[in-house]
Amino acid sequence: MKIVVGHLYPDYLNIYADRGNIAVLSRRAAWRGHELEVRSVSVGDPLQPNEHDLLYIGGGQDREQALVAQDLASKAEGILEAVGEGSAVLAVCGGYQLLGRSYRDFHGLDLPGIGLLPFDTIAGDKRMIGDVLLECELEPGVRRTLAGFENHVGRTRLDPGAHPLGRVVAGFGNDGESGFEGCRVGRVVGTYLHGPLLPRNPWFADWLLVQALAHRLGEAPELIPLPDELETEAHAVSARRAESRGGRH
Amino acid sequence: MPLPLAAEIAVARAAGKLSRLARAGGGTTVPGKLLWKLDPGSIDRLAARLPEGSAVISATNGKTTSAAMAARILRDRFRLAHNSSGANLVSGVASTLLDARGAELGLFEVDEGALPEIVARVRPKAVCLGNLFRDQLDRYGELEHVAARWREAVRGLPTGTSLVVNGDDPQLGALARVHSAALVFGVDDPGLARASLQHAADSKYCVRCGTPYDYAAAYMGHLGDYRCPACGDSRPPLDVAARKIELDGLESVAFTLATPAGERVVRLGLPGLYNVYNALAAASLALSLGASLEEIVAGLESFSAAFGRFERIPIGDRSLLMLLIKNPAGANEAVRTIVDGGAPPVVVIGLNDAIADGRDVSWIWDVDFEPLLAGLDRLVATGDRAAELALRFKYAGLDPDRIAVLPSLQAGLDRGLELTPAGGELVVLPTYTAMLALRKIVGERGFVRPYWERAA
Structure with a gap:
């Protein structure tokens, strides 16, 4: 089966090894006999709502983020429509912030978001940098951990009742206070975790592939398990790092 | 009341000896840290004692090597105080100053983040800026943030201070316009350019207007001969250039060094285009400090790698x-x-x-x-x-x-x-x-x- 990924602004938002995430999705799809086709959707490119099974948007430095914010606003309708008809979304760091309603930077300037996810972000005075460990429950009763690295000055506050991606076990998370990290609505996930996120969290890479395939097939398929010894070891090291040194200025 | 400078120096030097005796490490920053704690202003006073003043070199990549190359070129002309072990924060510079009895010229490799403070304290007569790449975002923050702090430091330089910059780096090329006495170096060898920018290229958008640059030649990361198609911002004219570069695998690299004082062929005992950039930084800095072309070529050719780099x-x-x-x-x-x-x-x-x-x-x-x-x-x-x-x-x-x-x-x-x-x-x-x-x-x-x- 072919899975089509729309990679938004790969030439602008690629600061935290976003291509690592794409490589993981691509290989893990191929090992199951699926083909992942990655199409770049950058400044000025049109976004066709029914074209992509998964949209990916990475992180950038403030300068690049401001450069794309305007263009993203022009794609907002297309993205909302794509999500409405079942496309999955993964947004990391700067890309995550742009999916909220707004981002107020250090100088008090407002950068518009597209309002896909229910939160606002305001720059704080200290960067939140370090290893992070989350506990997630994407399906009721199934608890799994995500290990990554965060580096953001934005404090993201979810609306009351909104679902985070996970609960912070160690690290800062969205705002350093709420104990929440990321935001999830259905198949749309935003998170500050890079590292990159997917190599050391293969279960989550597979979850995304299942969501993308579900969009394509109309129902969620089972994926055959893969030998993930290296991934498991990298996850364990990263998780230990978060427990010993995450969440400290 | 602060201790007299002489007493502070004695205490700090003794601490370094103890650290080395205890085999706790090189003891290279212990005395400086102590001095910095006791009285940070003492660093300014120690630097002011150097009869020929100081020069500082910073860059994300290659600063240890370019500073070591510059030391090789300048060591016959000046007795140097040089932080050759790579201790490049304020404390490392302070330790070097403490150890530098009889030195005439300070030559300091400086951490990117520490540059503004060190420049403010040491008041160098020459500042050499080699490149800015994305590096350890967890430690330095975003590239743009470091670049902004550098711009501020350069704006604060007295007009008499020499500024040496790599014009191939858009962020640094722009600094040549901020300061009146800038010496610009870069590579001029389109035959060696890459077909496209590397994946990790950082500063590929115009520093003035944000439009992606057109590269007539991309040499290494975002270093190259760039021009903005929208506003015309472009690489400044090169005062010092490397031409006709010949890479010889893991062994060496040769190039023609073109300077206002003439041209010479230089053969480095180190490989790689990145070492050509390091040599250009060292040569340009040495020129601005009065070295002759002969001294520069002899220094570069007799140089062997800084420790652990190669x-x-x-x-x-x-x-x-x-x-x-x-x-x-x-x-x-x-x-x-x-x-x-x-x-x-x-x-x-x-x-x-x-x-x-x-x-x-x-x-x-x-x-x-x-x-x-x-x-x-x-x-x-x-x-x-x-x-x-x-x-x-x-x-x-x-x-x-x-x-x-x-x-x-x-x-x-x-x-x-x-x-x-x-x-x-x-x-x-x-x-x-x-x-x-x-x-x-x-x-x-x-x-x-x-x-x-x-x-x-």
């Missing part, structure tokens, strides 16, 4: 070739240099994540390791984050059976040596603390001297 270490009947890697731009050049010398069958890569390495290891995913894959029979992934590194290669397409994951650097080194035939050379790419640890392991076996005992 080192061949004989180890029994084999040898190690160690190239430090610390960020995407630098690691890309290390990979390119190695592959130019013939892709090796065995490579040891040591990835640590201490503060000095960067706690965030995501940068390895931005390095173009792929050219190594073609000839690679075995990868030894070692260091604290060995498993993460193994994943980088697994998802690049290397069969996991060809990857050995050995977090212990000792075990990783030994596995690499085992896989190297007698008479062969083992390529080792360590991050900073992995490099220090590997040198220590090899040193304990009697093959290298501790770095603080090495002559500059």
Whole structure:
């Protein structure tokens, strides 16, 4: 089966090894006999709502983020429509912030978001940098951990009742206070975790592939398990790092 | 009331001796840290005592090597106070000043983040800025943030201070317009340019208007001959240029050094285009400090690598070739240099994540390791984050059976040596603390001297 990924602004938002995430999705799809086709959707490119099974948007430095914010606003309708008809979304760091309603930077300037996810972000005075460990429950009763690295000055506050991606076990998370990290609505996930996120969290890479395939097939398929010894070891090291040194200025 | 300077100096020097005696390390920053704590203003006063003043060099990549090259050129002309062991924060500069009895000129390699404070304290007569790459975002923050602090530091320079900048870097080229007395260096050899920007290229958008630059030639990361199609911002004219560059694998590189004082062919005993950039920085700085073209060529040609940056270490009947890697731009050049010398069958890569390495290891995913894959029979992934590194290669397409994951650097080194035939050379790419640890392991076996005992 072919899975089509729309990679938004790969030439602008690629600061935290976003291509690592794409490589993981691509290989893990191929090992199951699926083909992942990655199409770049950058400044000025049109976004066709029914074209992509998964949209990916990475992180950038403030300068690049401001450069794309305007263009993203022009794609907002297309993205909302794509999500409405079942496309999955993964947004990391700067890309995550742009999916909220707004981002107020250090100088008090407002950068518009597209309002896909229910939160606002305001720059704080200290960067939140370090290893992070989350506990997630994407399906009721199934608890799994995500290990990554965060580096953001934005404090993201979810609306009351909104679902985070996970609960912070160690690290800062969205705002350093709420104990929440990321935001999830259905198949749309935003998170500050890079590292990159997917190599050391293969279960989550597979979850995304299942969501993308579900969009394509109309129902969620089972994926055959893969030998993930290296991934498991990298996850364990990263998780230990978060427990010993995450969440400290 | 602060202690008299002489008393502070005596206390701080004694602390350094104790640290070295206790084998706690080189003792290279202990006295400076103490002095900085006791009275930070004393650093200003110590620097002001140098009769010929000071020069500082900063860059994301190559600052240790370019400063060492500049020292080689200048050492016959001046008695130098040079922080050659790489202690490049304010405390390291303070320690060097403390140790520099009788020195005439201060020559300081300076950490990117520490540049503004060191420039304000030392008041150098020349400032050399080599490049700004994305590096350890967890430590320095975003590139733009470092660039903004540098711009501010340059704006504050007295007009009499010489500014030496790499014009091939858009962020630094722009500084040449801010300061009246700038000397601009760069590479002028379109034959050597890459077809496209590398993946990790950082500053590819116009510093003035944000439009992507057109590159007539892209040499290394975002370094090259750029021009903005919208507003016309472009690389400033080069005062010092490298032309006709001839790369000779892992052995050497030759180029024509064109300066306002004339042209000479220079043959470096180090490989790679990145060392041409280092040599250009050193040569331009030396020119601005009054060195002759003859001194520059002689200094550059007699230079051998700064420690751990590019080192061949004989180890029994084999040898190690160690190239430090610390960020995407630098690691890309290390990979390119190695592959130019013939892709090796065995490579040891040591990835640590201490503060000095960067706690965030995501940068390895931005390095173009792929050219190594073609000839690679075995990868030894070692260091604290060995498993993460193994994943980088697994998802690049290397069969996991060809990857050995050995977090212990000792075990990783030994596995690499085992896989190297007698008479062969083992390529080792360590991050900073992995490099220090590997040198220590090899040193304990009697093959290298501790770095603080090495002559500059």
